[in-house]
Amino acid sequence: MGEFAAFTILSLLILIPAVVVVTSKNIVRSALSLVPTLLGVTGFYVLLQAEFVAGIQVLIYAGAITVLLLFVIMLTEGGAGLQVRQVNEQIPLGVTAAVWLAFLLLLVFSRTTWPVAQRGNPPAYSALAIGNAFMTDYVLVFEVTSLVLLVSLVGAIIIARREE
Amino acid sequence: MSTFVEILKAIGLAVLVFTFLAVVGAMFGVYMERKISGWIQARLGPKHVGPQGLLQTIADTVKLLQKEHITPRRADALIFNSAPIIVAVAGLLDWVVIPFGQVGNRFLVVRDINIGVVYFAAMASLTVIGILAGGWASNNKYALLGGLRAASQMISYEIPLALGILWAAMIAGSLSTVSLVEAQRGGWFIFKVPPLGLLAALTFLVAATAEVNRVPFDLPEAESELVAGYFAEYTGMRFALFQLGEYAEMFAFAALFSVLFLGGWDEPSLSRQWAWVWLVLGAGSLALVALIQFRLRHVLLVRPIFILAVMAAGLSLILFFGVMAGRAQVLPSIVWFFVKMFTLVFFLMWMRWTYPRLRLDQLLSLSWKVLLPLGLLNLLITAFIITVAR
Incomplete structure (x- = not known):
């Protein structure tokens, strides 16, 4: 039960800022929204008992990559909080790809017998x-x-x- | 049900650690800093609120709490308001893995996780996001410059910092802070593989000073160039949160240094036939005290040294008589933790008020051209030595 609650909260923590990342008109906000997303993924690693990977995830992605992104954005012209358009004329293509991917994933999920057998302890x-x-x-x-x-x-x- | 208990425990410990940080870290830290800076500059420092100005920081905090929150007109309000919270929370999270001592078989640590030092480095690296976000969101060129300086500085110094941590982890064969301290029972890591241990400790200390943005590496908040750097636009309690985060981080790094290289909560133990060393140390410190008290004019400039000498004399004599009385542990472990931490904090403050600030290019070349090769070579040579010696 606790695990399910943690999973739900972490999923929301990952997905909501992820939507902001791809929709925000302010490029600095997009970059900053990556932080909760990456920290949410860290939470998943912790749930999977991969603590070392979780620590490295925070250290490298949240602590270094995001800072590097922000640094580059602020040193270039977009740093003034310029209004940027995050959509272009490739929307139909993107939607098609997304629908196909969703279809494939659903296919895989429905064809698999859950839960996938788990023998012994995880490595x-x-x-x-x-x-x-x-x-x-x-x-x-x-x-x-x-x-x-x-x-x-x-x-x-x-x-x-x-x-x- | 156990989840519920765990959550309650976590909340309780968070409140405890936060109170500890707010009181010891920020309030006492600020008081100590003002007093020491005063003495070093031949001033008295805070004097009027409370005995010897002890309540000055509390009065300041009350003042800051009453102040208006000002958000600059064209600032990005959301990021502007959340940045101080990121800094304060990151400083708070550092303390999860710091062991305070040992009572019986229990360790006084919030959580002893098996990647302790990696976790610490990760949380310390989160601070810079808050600093950068605050600097940018203020919509002020000085704040932005401060934020950018903080980013370049922290990215550069994280690597020597990690090399210093790795050195200690390599010797101990563990990443957990508790087992790092346990591994130093026989001898502190600063004295291991001499002089490489000292070298690693120095690398770590320099990188840690840069990581917490203190002089000689305080370019992000250089008052004479950038007003106050990244928190120039902050008022009231948000400003105080930045200060809290900064002091929490400084105390955390001092604590981690003592955990990595000075044996954490371990008492420096000497066997009975070596107990005279304590007596010599105590007598020496007493002689220094007497010299300052009776021979020199008791000027403010020597007061930090005077107080240090008094404390050293007291500690050495207590240790001497404790060892002579045949006690295995003379003082409780938590006292040793605080002694080591405050000595390091004092050292950092001493540095801050003694040395001028570096230039940005000097700062970056120190990291990339001196500390990084030094740390890598040190790691390599030590690895070679311990592999051969095994």
């Missing part, structure tokens, strides 16, 4: 288990991801310097 999501997984089974993926991030960082610096 341990502790920081230790995640670290071990990164350094053993997924070391290649981990290193390649780091390399991609490094390359993008270097690329950003090169692009920024060229303007000087």
Whole structure:
């Protein structure tokens, strides 16, 4: 019961600001509305007992990405709270895509027999288990991801310097 | 039913922590800051309300409560009004994982979660959203500049901060604050793998000072350049909430530093044959007290040192006699927690009123060119040493 209540509250916490994000005419408000949405997702992680992922979610997404977004918005012309239009002539296409996606999802939901079988305990999501997984089974993926991030960082610096 | 009890417990603890912060963090913190700044500048500081001006902050709070809330005409009212709440709540949430001490087998901590320090860093990083939002919503160029400075500063200093936290977590092999303190029973982390422990502690302390926007890193609120920075337009209790959040954060970082590097609530224990160290320390402090009292002119400038020396003498002598009397734990653990926290807070205030402010480019290059490589190298070398030594 408590879990269901938490799920409902968190879903509202995610969905209502998410609507504001895509409809608000003020771009700073849109960016700020991302914060409750991301924190709501954190709540889901906590419900799923993935505390480490939850902590990282707040640290990276709510604490850093949003701040970076706001920083960039405020340094550019939109920072004055310019009125922006969030819709363009692609509405019919978007609606079609959304309807198809909803249809597919409903199809999947109705074809699945609930609850999906749950045998034994969920895997341990502790920081230790995640670290071990990164350094053993997924070391290649981990290193390649780091390399991609490094390359993008270097690329950003090169692009920024060229303007000087 | 247990959900209900949990929620009640959470509300009760929130009220408790908030009261603690409002009283100890903000009120006493502001009083301490004004007094110490006064002494350092050879002034008396608050003196008139209450004995030695102790009730000055309460009088100020009552004044702030009565003041009108002013929202600037073209400000974004919704964001403007919610920004101080974000800052205050983020400062409050930091305290969930701070352990105050130990009574029997119970730890005095709101919740000991297994990702404690990650949680702390995450909550501390939320403050900047409030600062940035407040700075932007004020519709004031100084406030906006303050907010932008805060954002760039906090993003830069979060990385050295995390490296310092990681160093301690690596040595302890845990992210929980309680087990971090437990791991320091044999020796504080600041003395581990010398001098790397000291280096990590310094990295963390510098980054933490920058993270709470204090001098020499107080560019977001630089009075001489930006009026008051991001809270220039705030009045009354909203201004007080910003102050509360700031002081809560400063006290929280001081507490976390003591948890990570100074053994948290642990008593610095020396065995009986080493007890003379306490006696020497006590005698030295007493000699300093006597020197200041009788030899030097008792000017205001030496008063912080005088008070520190008195406290050090008292503590050392209590410890000496306690150890001689054969007591395992001389003072309760919560006393040690507060001693360490207030020493660090005092240190931060001392820094604030002694050093000038850095320039923005100096501030950023200090983070990216000095602290970040230093922290990374330190982490790497320490990891190598503990792996080889194992």
